[in-house]
Amino acid sequence: MADVLFALLPVCFMAWLAFGMEPVMVILVACGSAVATEFLFSRLYVGKTASLSDGSALVTGTLLACTLAPFTPLYIVAFGGAMAVLFGKLLAGGLGRNRFNPALVGREFMTVFFPAIMTSGAIWYRYDAVHVSSLDWLPDTFLDSLIFRGSGAIGEYSVVLLVLGGVYLLLKNRISWHIPVALTVSFTVLFMLLPDGEYRFSLAGVLLGAIFMATDMPTSSSTFIGRLYYGAMIGAVAVMCIAFGVKHEYMSYSILLLNAFVVPVDWVFRPRVWGGKNRLAARIAQGMGLTAAILATTGIVIWLHHREWIMYLVFAYIVWCIGGFFWRQPRPDVAVE
Known part of the structure; x- marks a missing residue:
């Protein structure tokens, strides 16, 4: 710290x-x-x-x-x-x-x-x-x-x-280099592929997110390939948000959205168990499905943003946090030895 x-x-x-x-x-x-x-x-x-x-x-x-x-x-x-x-x-x-x-x-x-x-x-x-x-x-x-x-x-x-x-x-x-490098490279390449138009973003804002936010250990991927994928998808989601008119929240949305997908990212890109078979085709299919889910969720978030309904996501998150906190508390009728 x-x-x-x-x-x-x-x-x-x-x-x-x-x-x-x-x-x-x-x-x-x-x-x-x-x-x-x-x-x-x-x-x-x-x-x-x-x-x-x-x-x-x-x-x-x-x-x-x-x-x-x-x-x-x-x-x-x-x-x-x-x-x-x-x-x-x-x-x-x-x-x-x-x-x-x-x-x-x-x-x-x-x-x-x-x-x-x-x-x-x-x-x-x-x-x-x-x-x-x-x-x-x-x-x-x-x-x-x-x-x-x-x-x-x-x-x-x-x-x-x-x-x-x-x-x-x-x-x-x-921190490790995987997430910041993958994020900035993905963002740069995909941004250059956007069709002609007026797109605005802050280079310093992207770097702030890539270096100090996306690398937060509890909320980021813990595997080698997973970190590269995680960073690259944050960059891709950020470009997608910019392309569809999200002006100020593109880095916040992209990082928080990938935070929500950390568990499946780590599962898809988990290391192969020693002695186990390398099921490459299955891994590729899982990765494609995960990518489709992330992009579909990004589309929903962008739609909610333009309809000014992001507040309902925050309200749902509040309920989820409070409910989870009280669920984890020790119950008075359960003896703790």
């Missing part, structure tokens, strides 16, 4: 460079809300607060803040931080048992419960708050924009620092 936070620090510094204390307050409130929720829930329902020491709440809060606009109202940020930890981690059973990326869960809660504010242009840019909007260090403006560009979400101001953060995590063996 400390290594992830260290890898994100330069990106957070760039947010301060762009807009001063406004984005810094978003980061601090997101982290504070996540830690407070972790403490209160653990104290009330578990009777322990030792889980605070693992640092996961701080990572969740920081990653959530990196996906937000720099001028997001702080009470909405606090709500998102609380929902990220509560419904993204604690109700799922705690650290390592979550099925979905907690930071992205919190972001979707914010989008569903505060749709007008979260889609408002006013929270993305304020002329009076700009400290530095761009650099003029290199002869090419595009290269300068890769180092720093003061637009987008808080974690999207420097492509170079995101990549360096990813390299740091790779060298520290905190």
Whole structure:
């Protein structure tokens, strides 16, 4: 957790460079809300607060803040931080048992419960708050924009620092290369194959998702080939979302959707048992069926998005989380030896 936070620090510094204390307050409130929720829930329902020491709440809060606009109202940020930890981690059973990326869960809660504010242009840019909007260090403006560009979400101001953060995590063996590489290659190739049209996406946003979100260990594939497939399908789903008009949520949808398919991905791409037969045809058929299921589900999510019915998915998820939490609690009529 400390290594992830260290890898994100330069990106957070760039947010301060762009807009001063406004984005810094978003980061601090997101982290504070996540830690407070972790403490209160653990104290009330578990009777322990030792889980605070693992640092996961701080990572969740920081990653959530990196996906937000720099001028997001702080009470909405606090709500998102609380929902990220509560419904993204604690109700799922705690650290390592979550099925979905907690930071992205919190972001979707914010989008569903505060749709007008979260889609408002006013929270993305304020002329009076700009400290530095761009650099003029290199002869090419595009290269300068890769180092720093003061637009987008808080974690999207420097492509170079995101990549360096990813390299740091790779060298520290905190993530593997399979998912980020497969995701970016798949996204790039498929995006280039799109028919002519106006498609917009954030390169830094894709890298933030590829390096820091999609590699979350509890919610990603655990096999060699499975990781490559998992990353490639996130890229494919993201391009499909962009092609069909999903403007801001394409990375959130793609990562959360593949989170839901991690178990079948690991099953299809499980290592062959020593001495067992390599049933290649069966594996290919299973992989094709899995891919068809993922793409069909993506189509449903895009349809729900355009009809503004994603809220019903979130409501169903709330019921599922709460029901699962109470189902896992010890029953008073069952003796525990």
